[in-house]
Amino acid sequence: MSTMGTAVTGSLLKFKDITKTFPGVKALDSVDMDFSYGEVHALVGENGAGKSTLMKILSGVFKPDSGSIIYNGEEVVIKNPHQAQMDGISIIFQEFSLIKHMSVTENVFLNREPVSRAGFLRFGKARERVRELMALLDINLDPDAKVMDLSVVQQQLVEIMKALSVDARILIMDEPSAPLTDKELKKLFSIIRSLKSRGVTVIYISHMLEEVFEIADRVTVIKDGKVMGTFPVEKLTKDNLVGYMVGREIQDIYPDYGKQIGDTIMKVEDLSCKGELEGITFSLRKGEVLGLAGMVGSGRTRLVQAIVGAVRRDSGTITVNGKVIDNISIIGAITEGFCYIPSDRKLEGIITSMDIVQNTTITSLKKFMRSGIIDRKKERIAAEKQIAAMQIKTASLFTQIENLSGGNQQKVLIARALLTDPEIFVIVEPTRGIDVGAKYEIYKLVRELTESGKAILMVSSELPEVLGMSDRIMVLNRGRVAGILDQHEKLSSEEELLSLAVGHTYSLSS
Amino acid sequence: MRKIQEKLQRSGISIGLIVTFLVIILMAIAVNIVKGVNFFSLNNLLNVVRNYSMIAIAAMGQTFVIISGGLDLSVSAVMASSNVVAATYMTSNGLIFPVLLLCLALAALVGMFNGYLVTKRNVPPFIGTLGTSIVINGLRMIWTNGMPRGAIPDGLKNVCTSNFLNMIPNLFMMFVFIAIWYWFLLARTGYGRRLYVVGNNPRVAILSGVRKDRIIITAYIISAVSAAFVGILIGGYTGIADNWAGKGYDLDSVAFAVLGGAVIGGGAGSIQGTILGGFILLMITNLALLASLPLESQLVIKGLIIVTALGITARKR
Numbered sequence: 001m002s003t004m005g006t007a008v009t010g011s012l013l014k015f016k017d018i019t020k021t022f023p024g025v026k027a028l029d030s031v032d033m034d035f036s037y038g039e040v041h042a043l044v045g046e047n048g049a050g051k052s053t054l055m056k057i058l059s060g061v062f063k064p065d066s067g068s069i070i071y072n073g074e075e076v077v078i079k080n081p082h083q084a085q086m087d088g089i090s091i092i093f094q095e096f097s098l099i100k101h102m103s104v105t106e107n108v109f110l111n112r113e114p115v116s117r118a119g120f121l122r123f124g125k126a127r128e129r130v131r132e133l134m135a136l137l138d139i140n141l142d143p144d145a146k147v148m149d150l151s152v153v154q155q156q157l158v159e160i161m162k163a164l165s166v167d168a169r170i171l172i173m174d175e176p177s178a179p180l181t182d183k184e185l186k187k188l189f190s191i192i193r194s195l196k197s198r199g200v201t202v203i204y205i206s207h208m209l210e211e212v213f214e215i216a217d218r219v220t221v222i223k224d225g226k227v228m229g230t231f232p233v234e235k236l237t238k239d240n241l242v243g244y245m246v247g248r249e250i251q252d253i254y255p256d257y258g259k260q261i262g263d264t265i266m267k268v269e270d271l272s273c274k275g276e277l278e279g280i281t282f283s284l285r286k287g288e289v290l291g292l293a294g295m296v297g298s299g300r301t302r303l304v305q306a307i308v309g310a311v312r313r314d315s316g317t318i319t320v321n322g323k324v325i326d327n328i329s330i331i332g333a334i335t336e337g338f339c340y341i342p343s344d345r346k347l348e349g350i351i352t353s354m355d356i357v358q359n360t361t362i363t364s365l366k367k368f369m370r371s372g373i374i375d376r377k378k379e380r381i382a383a384e385k386q387i388a389a390m391q392i393k394t395a396s397l398f399t400q401i402e403n404l405s406g407g408n409q410q411k412v413l414i415a416r417a418l419l420t421d422p423e424i425f426v427i428v429e430p431t432r433g434i435d436v437g438a439k440y441e442i443y444k445l446v447r448e449l450t451e452s453g454k455a456i457l458m459v460s461s462e463l464p465e466v467l468g469m470s471d472r473i474m475v476l477n478r479g480r481v482a483g484i485l486d487q488h489e490k491l492s493s494e495e496e497l498l499s500l501a502v503g504h505t506y507s508l509s510s
Numbered sequence: 511m512r513k514i515q516e517k518l519q520r521s522g523i524s525i526g527l528i529v530t531f532l533v534i535i536l537m538a539i540a541v542n543i544v545k546g547v548n549f550f551s552l553n554n555l556l557n558v559v560r561n562y563s564m565i566a567i568a569a570m571g572q573t574f575v576i577i578s579g580g581l582d583l584s585v586s587a588v589m590a591s592s593n594v595v596a597a598t599y600m601t602s603n604g605l606i607f608p609v610l611l612l613c614l615a616l617a618a619l620v621g622m623f624n625g626y627l628v629t630k631r632n633v634p635p636f637i638g639t640l641g642t643s644i645v646i647n648g649l650r651m652i653w654t655n656g657m658p659r660g661a662i663p664d665g666l667k668n669v670c671t672s673n674f675l676n677m678i679p680n681l682f683m684m685f686v687f688i689a690i691w692y693w694f695l696l697a698r699t700g701y702g703r704r705l706y707v708v709g710n711n712p713r714v715a716i717l718s719g720v721r722k723d724r725i726i727i728t729a730y731i732i733s734a735v736s737a738a739f740v741g742i743l744i745g746g747y748t749g750i751a752d753n754w755a756g757k758g759y760d761l762d763s764v765a766f767a768v769l770g771g772a773v774i775g776g777g778a779g780s781i782q783g784t785i786l787g788g789f790i791l792l793m794i795t796n797l798a799l800l801a802s803l804p805l806e807s808q809l810v811i812k813g814l815i816i817v818t819a820l821g822i823t824a825r826k827r
Contacts, residue, residue, distance in 0.1 A: 310717070331719040340717060348717055351710045353777055362707055363718040369700045376698075416718075 011070075012037045012201050013058075013170060018067035020053055020225075027053040029225040030067070035170070038199040040192060042206065042216035042233075045245055046463060046498070050225040051205050055172050058203075059091040060084040082111075090163030091172040098155055098162075100148035105130045107147055108162045133161045137191055153184040160191065164200075171195065172203045177211055178297040189215050207295035209238055209502045221245055239495075242502070246463070246494040254443055254468030261471060262286030265455045266424055268307070271316030276302045277479045280316065284424065284455045289446065291470030292459045295501050299479040300459050301428070307457070308340040308426050309333035320424070334363065339422035341413050343429035343459070345406065349413050355398040357383040359412050364419035386415035390445065407438025414445060425449060428459040443469060463494045475500035523783050524771050531786060534793050547800045549793075554800070556679060560747065562792045563685035564740050566785060568759055569766035570692045571736025573784045574729040576767050577696075579709040579776025580628055580635035582730060585737040585763050587643035588617050589756030591650045592741035594658045596666075597751030603665035613738045620646065621734030625727030639730075643760070650753065658751035670746030681743060688736075693781040705729060709776025765791055765816045791815060 013035040020028040028050050035041050043051045056062045058069070060078040068075050071087065078084045084091075098107050105127050106113075114122040114129075130143045139157050147155060156176060163171050173192075177185050192202050192215055206212055212219055213233060221228040221244040228244045264283045271280040277299045284290050294300045306313040309328040318325045320336055328336065342348035351359055360383040361368060368379040384397060390411040394404060401409060410430065417425065430446065431439040446469065450456060460466045466473055473485040475497060482500040485492040538549040548554065568585050575582040592613035599609045620642060627638035674683045696702035708715045708725050715722045737756070744755045764774075770787025772779025794815060798808040 330717060331721070334719045342717065347711075348713050351707050351714055353710055354706065358703065362703070362714075362720070365700050365703060372699045372701065374698055374700055374703060 010037060011035065012072065014070040015054070015058075016068045016070065018054070018057065018064045018069070020057060020062060020064050027225050028057075028064070031222075031225070031227050033220055033227060033230065035201050035203065036218075038196050038201060039217045040196055040202045040204055040215050042204045042212040042219045043222065044206065044209070044212060044219060044241070045222035046461075049222045049245075051222055052174065053225075054222070055091060055174060055203065055205065058084070058170075059089055059172065085166050085168075088167055088169035089172070090166065090168040090170070091174065092156070092159045092163060092176060093174055098147045098158060101146060103144045103146055104141055104150075104158050104161075105143045107158055108133070108165050110162070112166070129165065130161065133164055137161070137164075137194065139191075153180055153187065156180075156188070157191070164195075168200060170201045170203065172205070174205045175207065175297065176204070177206060177208055185211070207297070207502055209241060212241075213238070238499075242495050242498050246498055260451065261288045262453060265321060267317075267319040269317045269319075271303070271306060271318070272314050273299075273302055273306055273311065273479075274314050275479075277306065277313075280476075280481055282474055282481065282484060284457060286423075286453045286455050287450045288471040289450055289456045289458055289469050291466040291473040292457060292476065293461075293463070293466045293473055293497055293501060294476035294482075296461075297478075298476040298501065300476055302479075303476065304340070304426050304428060304457070304459055307333075308338050310340070334420055334422075337421070337423035339363075339417035339420055339425055341410075341417055341425065341427045341430070343432055345409050345413065345433075350401045350409055352402045353400065355400055356387060356392070356394060356404070356412055357397050359401045360386055360415050361419060363416050367419070382419065383415070386418060387412070390415050391441070405434075405438065407434045407441060410434060410438075410442055411445065414442075423454060425454055425456045426459075427456060429461060430458060431460075431462070431465065463497060467492060467494065467497065473497060477501055477503045523780065523786060527769075527771060527783065527786055527790075530790055534790055534797075538793065538797055541797050541801050545801050549797060549800055554796070556673075558792060558796050560679050560681050562789060563679065563681040564743050564747070564756075565759055565762050565792070566685055566766065566788045567688055567743075568733075568737045568740045568756070569763035569784050569788050570689060570781055571733035572760075572763035573767045573770070573772055573779050573781060574692075574696070574705065574732045575635070576764070576772040576774060577705050577709045577776060577779045578726045578729040579712070580726065580729070581639065581764065581774065582624065582733040582737075583636065583639040583760050584620065584624060584643035584646065585733065585760035586754075586756045586758065587646040587650075587760075588620055588734050588737040589741035589744065589759060590752065590754055591646055592617060592738035593745045593755035594650055594654055594751055594753060596742045596745050597658055597660040597662055599660070600663050600666065601660070603663050606663060606666050610739075610742055613742060614735050617734040617738030618731050621731035622727060624734065625723075625730035628730070629723035629726050654753060656753065658753050660751055662745045662749050662751065666742070666746035667749050670743055681747065684743070688739075689781060689785060692732075696781055701725065701728065706777060709778075711777070762791075765812075765819075768816065769819045787819075 011034045015031050015033040018028055018031040019026070031054060043054070045051050053062065057064050058078065060080045060083055069078065070076070076087070078087070078089070099110065102110070105123070108130050109126045114125045116122050127143045134141060137157070137160070139161075141150070141154060141157065147158060150158065160171070176188060180188060192204070195202060204212070204216060216233050218230055218232055219236060219241065220230040221241070223245060263286055265286050266284040268283070269281050272278050280303060282290070292300050292303070302311065305311040307318065309330045309332055312327050325336055330340075333340070351362065357380055361379050365374070368375050368382065380397065387394070387397065392404070392408050392411045392415070394408065401412060404412070427446070431442050434442065446456060446458070458466070458469060467487075471487055473487065473492060475482045475485065477500060482503070485496060542548055542550070568589070572582055572585060595613050595616065596609055599612070600606055624639050624642055627633040627642070628635050669680055673679050696705070704715065704720045704725050707718065707720055708722050712722055740759070741755055745751065748755075766788030767779055767784045768774065768787070769791055770780065770783030770785065772784065791812065795808050795812050798811050
């Protein structure tokens, strides 16, 4: 198709057969997509479906293994983010890339400051350009204000100006709405519409289907690295959109378990963290796995942190075994019988330069100490016992933990937790970065824990995992409980779960 | 073979360090033969050992701070100050012990302040301890008017200059005693284990219920108290009050630890490593001296060794 002339319709950008693999994962599998001039094109899919990878390829952060990108009628190779920007492709990431200590103007022209022939900055000119951009977008900001003094939405506007200052023709917005209030969102939408009317193509990534229906012209669904289809928004309903997003069977890798659920061990009532969580109420019973699901930014992590004492809660009560627990420190949480197995093993889990024994015993070190001195024999025996019980595969007890596989590292972390005699396990993304065989072993371990009466709160972004492992599933959406699905009455479907997570009220929720 | 490697790894001393040590012994023999000066002469060895003992005590304190992920640049300032305070108040032999305790207590306060800056106020250790050292140096200069008063009592001089059983310098004996103590603290106690965890991954430390700030502050206290003790030993050894006693020892102590395998940034290091690393550094400078290289070239050699050692550890990370 010819792209010459003043075409307002027609294709501005095309992906042809784009494939990208990371070690062990096919992130994108022959993706074909096209984007028209001046359209708002929404990209939806589960966590990890490949949306971000695709956008990183478009903005030059990653290179595709194969396939081509046709931009403006020519095949292009996007070498790096700078080149992408110069070509008119700008991306606004979830985490803003602004420099907090610099002014609005400095940020907008970062790395492209107008300079005089002698090499001096022409600051006045830059400021003037910023004023022009603001007039265009109908924004009112002080060009000299420091970014750190701005609100989140104002910072986002600076990002948008930064993108437009290079005459962006394609603007990619990755989850722009997550930090915004409804009013701010309306403002953002009106700016998106004005960009659209000026012929800018906006690629809008969001988990919030309502937003997609409000702002998008077309929607492309990506699942497991494949394009499920591109649809004009008026031909879609929320139900069939969710259907496209899910469309897969639960693999049968989850162990059977005797469902011996006991008494309530923990009650959380009306828990709130300002701006992140509101009125969270639920209970956890002995011998059960309570899955905690929700999209990125739904408040899952914050809830877990508030429970284990890593962040303070603003209000609400937590009762464990009938005893009210105040805002506690992590140390307090451990003595109350909590244990926390974080998602990022490298950052929050393992102590890289230490051996397996030392990694296993760190949280319960006191047990192996007499007047401050470590009884190394006692320590070794205790660790050895756990390591044998977990069937951790290692050449020696004194192997450095970084030499173990991800699955075995995860087992060490579970062993570490077990040594503190916990009653409530809080496990985040238990199988992230672990291969399928080892996943099964972790699932089995989790089931062994519940059989011995432990209660488990499991956060997971993998829908099949949540559905396969949980006795009940609590779904969060924008910091609130969107619904609790009981898996015993009937197994929930991915559709039900996802509908709750994306804020499309399904028959189940109140 | 793997067993041996594991043993070594757990012993806290790298193969590289041992090889370097052996190479330097060979160099010493070579200098011996070529230049005809004897590194191994009793006189020279005693000199090296006395000097070494004093810096090494401070360096072992520094090792704690480096393992915690920090750096203590107030070592020299604390040394000079305790030296001057000791000279001022140790007016008789009977006062040696009480004044020693006073100096150590003052140093503990300095260490606490350093630790407070680093943990509670998030000041980068480099800047925080440098600032502390400037303040202490300034206070001392105001207090002494630039001219330290007092004298070192004979009792202290005797202890610091004489030899145990007429053979081994008392200074070295003190060093050995403290070394065993520190080694035990680091390698066998809960404190030591937690210190490594804090330096290696502060986030894991917190999530494991380790009282991170307390651990770090204690490390700075250990370093400051060690430095203050050395300041007094220097006084006893030289016999005079010196406003700049121990000048340059802060960087020397860092060099000892880093050569011994401590990693700037935390999580790695050991007492035995620092002991060996320091000995290597001091031997080399002493060999250069014996080979009658000018002072300037000695400095160049020392600097190159430190830079190389840092380059190697940095690449490993």
